[in-house]
Amino acid sequence: MRIPGLLLMLLFATGAQASAERYIQLSMHMVKILAAAPDGRINSGTGVQLDARHVITNCHVVGRAQNVIVARGSTGVPAQARSVDTRHDLCLLSIAQPMARPVEVSSSRTLKIGDEVHAMGFSGGKALSMSVGKVTALHEMDNAAVIETDAQFQQGASGGALFDSEGRLVGVLTFFIPGMKRHFAVPTEWMQAGLDNAQDVEMPVAATAPPFWAAAEADKPFFLRAIQHENDQEWDRLQAVTQEWVEAEPRNGAAIEAAVRASRLPPR
Incomplete structure (x- = not known):
């Protein structure tokens, strides 16, 4: 009679270990964004290390900040805006040295409804958190798919990562509808134009258009x-x-x- 209980405990322990290992693996790509507003307040969000020099985040995280810091743990470095796409809510930042491990990027086109995904960001602006869920919808927009998921995140996780089951970046956490508990990530395809045409952008960044979700x-x-x-x-x-x-x-x-x-x- 004790064997089933022991098996359940073993399965739970194995699952918890796998989850902890996945958290550690994915967290290596994550950074915190600290943006100093003109009134002195600090807005915090999340970013993802794309390569040795570049971090992606949401433009609404950077806001009207004149100074932005990319941080990991107790260490931080100044960041410079390199491309700004306020319509798609994606801002590319450059830093002098990598703060995290560069992530492998995949396309939203590789996803299908029901696929497992992991959402990771500094929810609440505090500790880095991860939630597991499924792709619940893929919304066609501008030659890619905005990803809807039931993997939950909160304010502060904006600019964070949506990873597929292989640990590849497929979307950037951007907004959610609290009343319906519906969470959305913008597709990685939208980052490419910024990477291809990166050049220093004067800060604070100019909002040429509101984000599509707040328009x-x-x-x-x-x-x-x-x-x-x-x-x-x-x-x-x-x-x-x-x-x-x-x-x-x-x-x-x-x-x-x-x-x-x-x-x-x-x-x-």
Whole structure:
């Protein structure tokens, strides 16, 4: 009678060890971003070491900071902005020396719904945390896929990493919808233009456009408008935007699926 209990304890211990090993492995790629605002406040976020000289993070983490520090543990080095894509919310920073181990990068196109992923960042601005989840949706946008996951993260993890099951970077943690517990990472494909055209950018960085997820209603992608109306239980608006989505992209399966779902919901 004791054997099943012992087996359960062994399985639990093995699983905990594997999780701890994965945490250690993935944490080697992570850095903390400290951005000094003009009023003296320090905004903190997360970054990922791409190569020996470059770190990727969200532009909303850097904000209007004149000085940015890339830190790991008790050590930090000044960072310089090298490319700014405020629409996609991706800022590339350069540092004089690597603070973490460069990460292997993969494409959002390698993912499928149901794949296991790990979200890692400084949630709450404190200790580096990791959560495990699945890919719950892949939203087509600008020749890549915005990744939706149930691997949770909090404020402070912005700019952090979404890793696939092989430990490769597939997305950058960017935003979430608290009411629906839906979490989103922007695809690694969007980083390439910044890497290809990197050059020093004057700080504070200029916001040429708001992030797509924080833009005005008309400037948000259809999938995000539909999700937001569903979150707010605005059924009439949800049905209207999904119909508009189908008319604009009649071959988009996600648009058709959203419209069918919206048609079955009660009007407000």
